[in-house]
Amino acid sequence: MSDSLSESGFDLDHVDRLLTTTRAVRKRLDLEREVSDKLIFECIDLAEQAPTGGNDASRRWMVIRDQDTKNELGRLYAEVGTLFINARGHLDGTGHPKERVVSSGAYLVENFSRAPVLVMCAIWGIHDNSGRPGLFDSAIPSAWSFNLALRSRGLGTAYATMLNNKSDEVAALLGIPSGVTTLVCFPVGYTCGHEFSPAPRRPASDITYFDQWGFTRNRPSIDGSARIEDGPGVVVEIDTDARPKAVWEVISDIGMPARFSEELVDAEWTSDGDRGIGSTFRGSNSIPDVRDWDTNCIVTAWKDRETFEWRVTDAQKPGAIWRFDLVEQGGGSRLRFSMTIGKENNGTAPRALKDPSQESEILRTRRLIHKANMQRVIEGVKGLVDG
Template sequence: MGDESTARISEAGFDLDHTDKLLTTTRAVRKRLDFDREVSDQVILDCIDLAEQAPTGGNDASRRWLVVRNQEIKDKLGDLYRETGQFFLNARGRLDGTGHAKEQVVSSSSYLVENMAKAPALVICAIWGIHDNSGRPGLFDSAVPSAWSFNLALRSRGLGSAYTTMLNGRAEELEEILGIPPGVTTLVTFPVAYTVGTEFKPAPRRPATEITYFDQWGFTRSQGSADGSAKVADGQGVVVEVDTDARPDTVWPIIADIAMPAQFSEEFQGAEWSTDGEPAVGSTFVGHNKIGDFEWEVTCHVTEWEPLNTFEWRVTDPDNPGAVWRFDLAEQGAGSRLRFSMLIGQENNGTVPQALKDPAKEEKVLNRRRQTLKDNMQATVDGVKALADG
């Protein structure tokens, strides 16, 4: 973060070092909650005042906050939280010391399951109304923005919390313990305390360019466009995703078979390895493609090969590829999520010369090509899912 002489002050007068730090370092704090330091009611009320500035559907004033300070009541909530969170304790037993991707969050969540009642305050964000699953924005949805603002306000004042929802499924007991009337929905229970130390790091998250689509679901840009239109120079891509019931070890052999897409897509007509042995970075294969009567062949260079995880290849020239193609596979719940993505290169392909011929048609050419690619890619991942789950 910059010092005064280099402070980044936005047009709106905000110190961006401060706002960005608040937004990137407000973590789920559990093991670093300081249970021994008192918290005043006033700091909680201040944070609720700030949180109440959040949007609310229809400008309706239906949010309510319940601050639990009494130890006997906190103990009852703590017992209930422990009951609901028993699966975290079981999972911790299995994951501790394994280096599993979820080991840390399970260990941290388990700690909270065992210690919830020790927090100086348990703050519950609630709202008048019952969610009717109608899909219409309801009162329910108005509580979530304010709940997060509350967490941000805590962080700015040296306090911390974890946004917990496990008690929401125990509405009857909550009504009983806290005297909540029928017709109220509770959304979040925050264990509130000062944090042990105040430095927290941004979490690893996917970059915006990977999860943001422009104009059509799945159309990506490697960088933002200055005027908002799709341009070759900004790196135009396509992403399709599918969730399978099958685990990565079942899905991987299917995507590692380079001939597989030919079964499902019109454009991808088959492929064969042109190098011997197990595929690895540096291996090459030849892909056959067809659109209508037009057929063509491309040499593909493997640039990432991580079994069960990633398979990336670059078309024609690895240093200046006509396209970059990639499968990413990861565990998702009890199954897997498969992401199939591609990026149109700056040259060495048929699309770019067409797109650049007439600047007025650049976006149209790019999007038309991407729609064809997307259809073929979607057919491919749907086919993978059918094989894997079949």
């Protein structure tokens, strides 16, 4: 028996490998090796175990093997896919973060019709924004199960949706009646080799919020309640039309974001030279009737146009860790502003630790104040860069 058997009897090494290495396969599709109907049936049967709204059996699958039909689908796919081909021309050799996916996507555009088999997942119904379950929501879980089933059997595919922009032409070509929505057309083949790596993704602790939108914890809590020990934090995010360069100019000039916050009213650099890891600045608050403070901050991460992190008071024993992260998003930027409350060197930890029965509530109240302030900061930054 494997050490990795779960309580329910699954070998987690295998299950986790399947879940973490089912990648979008394009350049590594074996375009020469035939794929049997038997395997396709098997994978669709597995996929059909996925949930469906109201338990309606409304999903339908199409398997396309006829080369003329595949060519026509390939032609339609390429009409939409010119954006990949053009983008590849711009990005090849630049080291841009999207260079690989664009090159891979462009390859698929050029070879779509050469996949040994195309499998389309469709569902009875038209998305009417009624909020009722079904339609896309019922098709997507099974479409992903189909991917997993393929991978487990040495096959691969990419979740190709661009034909959705040509749904009328696709329906005419394949004789699909009105009232049916097609969602994804999988180019299926054996994979060249079976080793695939997990993708770099954000850890759960960054993107999982507990009890209140934006409330994070760095570590799992022992009893589910918020505790200083677990690194409680807050995240706020905003999308801007402005590109990362413009947003970075505002957030990296520490006095600018500070002026939108009600707590940190003033901040100025106290170190000379280029800004970067090890630079310091002083932040202070002198709002009447509010606790006055004045604190040193040390920059602990700095990547131009991407990341700016600083620790309050002491880099090893920070009172808090604050951080801006910036990514390009849909032609603009997504700005993420986050903070983690430290175990010492702040006003919150001693209060929270004094009475464990109050710890969670004290952290909640403090974080609601942080969240409101941080929201003001990102909205202020957006106002500046988009205004």
